[in-house]
Amino acid sequence: MNLEQRRSxxxxxxxxxxxxxxxxxxxxxxxLLIAVLLSAQATDVSVNKGTRKLFKIANTPQALLNLGEEGVRPYIQHIGLFRTKGKHIQETCKILLExxxxxxxxxxxxxxxxPGVGRKTAxxxxxxxxxxxxxxxDTHIFRVSNRTGLAPGKxxxxxxxxxxxRVPKEFLQDAHHWLILHGRYTCTARNPHCQECIVEPLCRFKQKTGKGKVRGDI
Structure with a gap:
């Protein structure tokens, strides 16, 4: 996409x-930091289900540290990798305080x-x-960027x-959220909703579809 197309x-x-x-x-x-730590390889829905209750009990580094791993566990055990994440939460709280x-x-x-914070979380x-x-x-933004031709990369x-x-400066602040939501709900991995996509006229994806699954998708 050229600059005019990217702006559009x-x-x-x-x-x-x-x-x-x-x-x-x-x-x-x-x-937000705790929620993002919990969201790795998990859905936002599952994270919110746990943090709604957890944050009512403890929403500061000291309060979570006081709960300990065992105290936090009931709120996050439905989330993938909860044991590792629980340990990271405790270690992170300690570092924040110290x-x-x-x-x-x-x-x-x-x-x-x-602990547990990489470039994406940061x-x-x-x-x-x-x-x-x-x-x-994340996987959604990676997929949208490559499929559409907005910002291809390996x-x-x-x-x-x-x-x-490549993102025009006036859109850079919110680009993260627009792209992730577009990938989550419209430009999905297996069956993208090209027929409902508002940016479809600008998209370079060669396997656009209205029905059926996409093969060889990113």
Whole structure:
């Protein structure tokens, strides 16, 4: 896509959803951090189911640390990898208290030093909690970027770099949410809803379909 097409792409997404945001439920940067830690290889629905109850009991680093792994477990045991995630939550809370006065750090380096926090999670926190123009490339964004021709790349790092270059600046803050929601509900992996897609005229996908499954999809 050229610049004009990319701008049109995001203008359409913005018109359809002027104020996009995460589907994870949170009321503070710390709650968002915990929710994103829990969301790896899990759905936002399953995470929200647990955090709605957990955050009523404990929604600060000290409160979660006081609960301990066993105390947190009943709230997250329906979520995949809950034992590892529970351990990471405890370790993260300890670091936040010891090194950051109980606050979520606002730098990528400090975020990625937290247990269970990689580049993608750090980008989510920087973007959603602190308003930084970052893009966290998950499977949905990777798929949309490659299928549409918006920002092709062989891996998530390459796609992120391409998006940061190719997304017009005025759309960069919200691009993460528009792309993930588009991949989650419209440009789905097995059966993309091309007939309902608002950016279909700009899309370069060669196997557009109205019915049936897509073979060889990304």
């Amino acid at each position: 792409f995001f203008e359409l997404l913005k018109a359809n959803n002027p104020q996009p945001t995460t589907e994870l439920e949170y009321s503070s940067p710390f709650e 090194q950051h006065q109980g606050e979520v750090p606002r730098t990528r380096e400090a975020l990625e030093a937290l 980008n989510v926190i920087l973007n959603t909690a602190f308003g930084e123009p970052t893009i966290a490339v 891996d998530v790092v390459m796609v992120e770099a391409q998006l940061m270059k």
